[in-house]
Every structure is written in structure tokens, then in C-alpha cells.
Ligand code: SF4
């Protein structure tokens with residue numbers, strides 16, 4: 001337990017370091033994006049004096065490091081600044097609501113695709129080269145090959161246009177919260193599931209196959225343990241270790257992938273917010289969104305690592321050394 | 323019911339592959355009595371493991387099995403999978419070669435043992451645990467209560483294998499199949515395990531099939547030997563018969579190709595078997611050994627069958643029918659004479675090592691080599707022997723420059739070369755060559771043999787003329803018994819032995835003065851090992867190159883070396899001329915090591931000195947004698963507290979121990 005704690009602290013340290021570096025990189029990237037913020041705010045018809053005055057007022061002429069320092073010190077105390085496009089609106093007031101929506105969407109997708117892909121992956125692995133395996137593998141490959149915007153369109157056509165089970169676009173009527181409109185989550189979540197399923201179930205399949213071919217599974221079988229027992233007690237835990245890593249590593253990607261899915265369905269989440277922000281060159285908003293995605297990515301990687309070492313006694317007891 | 327527990331009758335196992343059907347086990351019939359132990363011997367690819375797995379009914383889906391395997395009268399091949407489950411681990415138990423990978427890494431040892439009793443004997447959890455503890459105690463494992471709570475990776479390899487054997491014992495099986503159980507272990511550990519296996523047979527009265535490539539090991543645990551070649555039984559009988567009167571040419575070759583019982587290079591050249599084991603198609607008839615046999619004649623295909631030689635002694639060889647076997651006794655081949663080099667200066671050391679240390683890692687330190695001093699004489703072979711983790715390979719790698727030492731000096735001729743290879747000058751690089759255990763990995767897979775050797779010549783010997791180079795390569799290939807046709811081959815087209823020959827040819831091509839050989843024959847079959855050892859010896863006689871020969875196998879070291887250095891836990895235990903060390907060893911560890919080597923001749927059994935415990939933790943600096951924790955002769959506190967002094971016996975024979983001669 002002490003090791004785990006130690007490891008947790010160590011990971012936390014490196015996480016913070018990563019975030020500091022990343023925040024700077026994000027800031028830099030957004031800064032070197034073409035176009036002038038002041039010009040953007042004032043519009044094309046603004047006079048040069050007005051633009052210059054605004055630049056001065058917003059401190060845009062200050063040295064880079066100074067501006068970074070100003071931004072990051074705001075971020076640390078929770079002040080993400082104001083949106084430029086929606087003038088005078090603080091980012092905090094829009095971002096978190098949308099993030100909430102995105103998290104609900106991601107979680108729903110997660111709850112659907114994780115058990116589903118693990119289950120079918122294990123099944124395919126156990127039935128290697130049998131018809132069951134071929135069907136699952138084919139389906140996995142097919143869904144993996146389809147990008148979100150294609151599978152999303154198919155889902156919309158089938159479930160929204162034809163069957164009319166779910167709304168075509170995921171909008172929340174003004175004055176209502178997402179909890180009253182949960183049905184808008186289903187189609188985007190399914191769309192994400194389709195993309196993740198092929199990937200995760202294939203990973204699970206191959207790790208199951210390699211575990212089933214390992215010496216200790218042979219030994220367990222030749223101890224006379226029934227096949228079912230061997231699969232559940234001996235193989236499953238070891239076969240899930242790599243999958244957990246893969247899922248964890250894809251959590252960040254999942255949030256990035258939300259951008260496409262959310263835009264497609266018009267889902268009011270962080271993804272479409274980021275999309276809008278980029279379109280309108282809303283610098284502070286872009287920075288806030290990207291930073292948040294970075295945080296989510298790093299934290300999920302860290303949680304994955306900790307979970308992995310908890311499940312794997314070789315790491316749990318010896319800090320990863322043989 | 324008859325008195326055989328296992329009867330295998332005309333068993334055929336075939337695998338269908340993309341290249342067609344090939345036969346892995348061919349017409350094997352075998353009887354095993356109650357309380358009998360047979361040893362199956364043969365080189366890799368001879369079908370011995372397939373035979374074992376067929377008995378357990380554990381074969382890949384592309385296998386086709388024919389014949390009968392009757393276990394206590396019931397044909398296992400007709401059993402349902404469910405019925406097999408109640409046989410496996412219960413009535414027939416199996417132990418595998420690699421204990422580390424045979425235990426589930428994410429379950430505790432206790433869990434993995436308990437489930438056997440709970441499943442087969444329907445014991446409750448606590449009853450099963452009791453049985454587990456008993457079985458572990460039977461294998462002489464101290465602190466079984468602590469062991470059951472641990473995970474497999476937390477115990478050493480020797481203990482893991484004892485746990486696996488204990489697991490096989492849980493249901494007191496009628497038959498135990500052991501598939502090379504000690505091959506992956508050190509000799510001293512092997513000795514202890516073989517001893518407990520022999521003991522178990524006495525107490526539990528079970529039958530046993532012991533599979534190994536090592537006759538010496540089989541001698542310790544079985545009365546009868548079955549020799550397999552290419553899926554067929556070529557000879558079977560009581561071990562004494564087989565050893566003293568081997569009839570089948572393969573058996574003879576196998577026995578004679580092992581460096582054993584004190585054969586040395588000056589007196590005996592090892593027997594070799596030309597060619598290699600071929601995969602046999604199903605309809606190939608005749609003697610499987612025919613393409614490698616030097617005794618074959620026209621009747622080998624037509625009159626082929628099993629012939630009774632003596633009581634219980636059978637052989638499948640046509641020559642066994644012809645009573646004239648003039649060469650019945652083992653052939654001895656005299657090696658080429660060694661000639662002295664006239665301008666050989668034996669006084670000057672070729673290589674001198676002073677206070678050499680290697681510490682790996684920064685935070686978690688591993689003390690691999692802890693201050694050793696020795697020298698290599700020119701034109702001689704120094705064999706370094708020791709068990710895994712003794713620092714022998716690290717020493718060799720530092721000398722060849724794979725990495726620099728942490729402390730100490732390596733002096734080659736007159737230059738200090740205590741640096742990594744990238745800092746060494748060309749002359750040194752050319753003069754010291756390294757040959758690895760795994761030749762396949764040290765040869766660039768995308769280059770042809772010509773390019774592999776040529777590049778080294780070009781870089782280190784400045785032979786830039788392509789034509790001249792090619793001639794030299796052909797010449798050097800001939801020296802390692804490879805023909806011109808090998809020039810264009812790539813490493814994967816070569817067998818393990820051929821790859822090692824190419825690696826040797828590459829080293830020799832630039833005429834070095836020292837070759838560091840790091841376990842060059844450990845990955846090879848015994849017959850191939852013999853040919854490589856012969857080759858290394860001939861080349862040395864021929865070119866006078868010196869070897870630093872590193873091996874865990876005392877027989878090999880004894881065969882090839884002029885000087886022997888025994889290492890333990892990063893320190894030198896004993897050093898001396900070969901005969902001095904082998905015949906007049908003084909260090910307790912050398913004694914234990916010598917006693918642990920399995921004797922091939924069944925008439926010569928010796929008492930082994932059993933070493934308990936483990937190597938000292940390499941992460942700690944040791945003050946006293948590193949061997950103190952396991953030494954059977956320990957003289958008291960002083961061994962733990964003080965590093966033993968060097969005791970000089972003769973000019974070049976010394977050892978480190980508190981016991982005076
Ligand atoms: S049968 Fe003929 S080829 Fe086969 S081992 Fe005997 S002598 Fe050699």
C-alpha cells in the first residue's frame with residue numbers, strides 16, 4: 001500500500017510538470033495562429049487606431065512571457081478569462097455546463113462500449129478461428145473502418161429519420177437541462193461506441209489469444225481445471241490488463257473525438273464549443289478547452305497506470321522490476 | 323488387469339500444415355509398469371514433448387492422432403474432454419520445463435495449489451490449504467505458510483519448480499510426466515530437485531515419464547531409457563544396457579557427442595552427427611536416421627524394424643540384425659595434434675584484469691561484478707564457469723567493451739582498455755571479438771553471409787578490394803566447415819549451428835588475438851554443440867587465438883579450457899589450471915558444483931553436495947564470503963564477517979576461503 005501511495009505521489013508530480021509545460025505549448029500555439037485578436041473583436045471595418053488602442057488595453061503588446069504569466073495565474077485561481085466572441089461573458093459560465101454535457105455523453109458511451117467490447121473481444125479470443133470469432137472480428141473491423149461522421153449519419157438515418165426513436169439533432173430547448181433530454185445522448189454515444197468497439201474488442205481478442213496460448217494456461221488446463229474455470233479465473237484478469245491500458249490511453253482521444261461527433265449531432269458539449277471557438281478565433285476559449293482536454297488526458301492516463309499496477313502484482317510489489 | 327499402468331500402442335501423431343501433413347510421432351509403442359520410471363531422451367524436434375502432450379490429450383487443433391493410449395486399461399484417446407479433465411492433474415500430472423511461465427503471475431501460489439485439491443477431491447478451502455502445505459513440505463520447502471501467500475515472481479526459479487512439482491503431487495497421481503523440468507535451472511538447483519524427485523518416487527510409489535535431452539539427468543531418475551529420433555523410438559532398454567552397449571547409431575552418436583566424464587580436448591575429439599533432424603512427411607518409410615547415418619546400407623529401408631537385442635533391450639536399426647557390429651564400443655577419435663608456436667612467450671599476459679567492478683543502476687544498485695583480478699595467457703583458453711547471476715557474462719562483456727567497467731582496469735597487451743567499445747581504437751576492436759549465445763540475434767537478418775563477414779573485414783581489417791575479400795571469406799567459411807554456397811544465404815536460412823559457425827567465421831576473419839565466447843553452445847542441441855566445440859578447438863590449435871570461454875556447463879568448460887575460473891556472486895571462488903581445479907578443487911563452491919554435474923555413466927554415481935538457499939541479494943554489498951549463506955563447510959562467524967583471503971596453492975592455482983588446505 002505504501003508503494004502505491006508513493007507511486008501515486010510520484011505520478012502526481014510528473015502530472016503537474018506535464019501540465020505546466022503543456023499549458024505553455026498551448027499558449028504558444030494559439031498565439032502564433034494567424035490573425036489579430038483585436039482586429040477580430042472590432043471587425044474588419046475598425047480603424048487602425050481603434051485596433052491599436054484595444055491591443056494596448058488588453059495587453060496584447062506585452063512580452064509573451066508576461067502574457068503567459070497573466071493567463072496562467074488566472075487559470076490557477078480558476079479564472080479562465082472572458083470570451084472574445086460572446087463579449088463580456090466569462091468562460092467559466094459557458095464552459096462548465098458544456099463540459100458537463102460532454103462528460104455525460106462520454107460516460108454513456110463508456111458504459112456501453114467498455115463491457116461490450118471486452119465481452120465480445122474475450123468471446124472472439126476464446127473461440128479463435130471459429131465462426132463466432134470471424135463474425136465478431138468482421139463486425140469490429142467494419143465499424144473501425146467507418147469514421148464517426150459516416151457511422152453517425154447511418155445511425156441518424158436509421159434511428160432518427162426512419163424509426164424516429166431519437167431526435168435528429170441533439171439540442172436542449174432553452175430553459176431545460178440535459179436531464180430532461182437524455183434521449184439526445186443516445187445516438188452520439190452509439191456513434192462513439194461504434195468507433196471504439198472495433199478497436200478495443202480487437203485488442204481484447206488478441207490479448208485473450210496470447211494469454212490462452214501461454215504456458216500457465218496450459219499448466220492450468222493440464223491440472224484438470226475445466227475450460228470455463230480456466231478462462232474466468234486464470235485468463236481473464238491477465239488478458240484484461242493490456243485492454244485497460246488501451247482504454248485509459250484512449251480516454252483522452254475519446255474526448256478529442258467528441259468534437260467530431262458533437263459537431264455532427266449538434267450536441268451542446270465541449271466539442272462543439274471548441275469547434276465554435278476555433279471558427280470564431282475566440283483565443284481564450286480555445287486555450288481553456290484545449291487545456292482542459294490535456295488535463296483530462298493526463299489524469300486518465302495516470303488513473304490507468306495506477307489501476308494497471310494495482311491489478312498486476314508484479315508491479316504492485318516490486319515497482320515494476322523483475 | 324495387467325501390470326502396466328500405461329500402454330501406448332502404435333501411436334501416430336501428425337500435424338497438417340501449409341506444407342502438407344508431417345509426422346511428429348510415428349508408430350510409437352511403449353509400456354510403463356506400475357512404479358516404473360522411464361526416461362525419454364532425444365534432441366529437439368524428436369517428438370518427445372509431443373508424445374507427452376498426446377498422453378495428456380493436449381494438442382493443437384491441426385493434430386491427427388491414431389493408435390491407442392491405455393491408462394489403467396482405459397483408452398485415453400476415446401475419452402471425452404470432461405473425462406480427461408478428471409484424469410489431468412488428478413491421475414496423471416505434468417511438470418513443465420519453464421516454471422516461471424507455468425505459474426499464473428496474477429494469482430497467489432496458494433490459490434493455484436488449492437484449486438487442484440478443491441476441484442479434484444472436492445475438498446473445502448481449508449482442507450485444500452492443508453493438503454497444499456503438506457505437498458510443499460514434501461518438496462522440502464521451508465516456510466510453506468509464507469510461500470502460499472506469495473506470488474510466483476517473488477520466489478526463485480528453483481523454488482518455483484519445486485512448487486510446480488508439489489502441485490503435481492497434490493492428488494497423489496499414478497503417473498507423473500516431467501518435461502525437461504530442470505533444463506532452465508542451475509546445476510546445483512537441478513541436483514537438489516532431481517534428488518527430491520528420486521525420493522518422491524520411493525515414498526509415493528508412482529510411475530514416471532521423465533523427458534530430457536541430457537542422459538546424465540535421466541540416469542538419476544529412471545531405470546529405463548527410451549531414445550527417440552524424428553518421432554520414432556530408435557532404442558529402448560535398461561539404462562545400463564543402453565549406456566554400455568548402445569546398438570543404434572544415433573544412440574551411440576548421442577552418447578559420444580557429449581563432453582562428459584572428464585573428456586578433454588587433448589585426448590578426445592567429440593563425435594558429431596552430420597546434418598540435422600528433418601521434418602518427416604507421412605509416407606516416408608525406412609529408417610528416419612538414414613540421411614545422417616554413416617553405417618547405412620541398402621537394406622536400411624527394406625529390412626527396417628525393431629529388433630530385440632537383449633532382455634528388455636530393443637533397437638530399430640538394420641545393422642542390429644547383422645550380428646557383426648565391430649564398432650560396438652564407443653569410438654574415440656583422436657584430435658589433431660597441438661603444435662607449439664616457436665615464438666610463443668608464455669610469460670607475458672595477453673589480458674590482465676585488475677580490481678574489476680560493475681555496478682548496474684543508479685538508485686537500485688545491482689552489484690554484478692565485485693572486484694576480480696585475473697589474466698589470460700596468450701594462446702590459451704580460460705573457461706569461466708558459474709551459475710546464473712555470478713557475473714561471468716558481465717565480465718566477458720566488459721572485456722569485449724559492450725560497456726565500460728564501473729571501477730578497475732582492463733589491460734590488453736600494453737594498452738588500458740577499461741572503456742566502452744565506441745572509445746576503443748580500431749586495433750583493439752579488431753583484436754578482441756565477441757561471440758554470443760544466440761547467434762541468430764547477433765547476425766543482421768537482412769544481410770547475406772558474405773556481407774556479414776565482409777563488413778567486419780572492411781571496417782576493422784581494411785580489406786577493401788571486393789575480390790580479395792570474397793576469396794578470404796570463402797577461405798574462412800571453409801575453415802568453419804561451410805561451403806561456398808553459403809555466401810549468398812541469409813541468417814534465417816541457416817540452422818542454429820550454422821549461424822553460430824558464421825558468427826565464429828566473422829570473428830576469425832580479422833584474425834583477432836582474443837575471442838570472448840559467451841555461452842556459445844548453450845542454445846544448441848548436444849550434437850550441434852559437439853561440432854561447434856570441435857570447431858572452436860581446431861581453430862584454436864590452428865590460429866593460436868585465445869578464448870575467454872564463458873559457460874554454465876562444467877563439462878563443456880572442462881573439455882575446452884586450459885585454465886578454469888569459478889565465479890560466485892561477482893567474485894572469483896577458484897582459479898587454476900584445468901586439471902588442478904577439476905581434480906584438486908579446494909573451494910567449497912567448486913566442490914559443490916562438481917558434485918552436482920549429472921554423471922552420464924550410470925555405473926558412476928556420486929554423492930552430491932546439496933546447496934540450499936539462494937544467491938546473496940545482488941542489491942547489497944557483501945562484506946564477508948559471498949558463499950557463506952549456502953556453504954556446507956562454513957567455519958563460523960568469520961565467514962560472514964570477513965572476506966576470505968586468497969590461498970595460493972601453486973603458481974597459478976588459488977582460491978578464496980577461510981579454510982586452509
Ligand atoms: S537402419 Fe541403417 S540408416 Fe538407420 S540407423 Fe541403422 S544403419 Fe543407420
Ligand code: SF4
Pocket residue numbers: 909910911947948949950951953954955956957961966978979980981
Ligand atoms: S570462506 Fe567460509 S563460507 Fe566462504 S567458502 Fe570458505 S568456508 Fe565457505
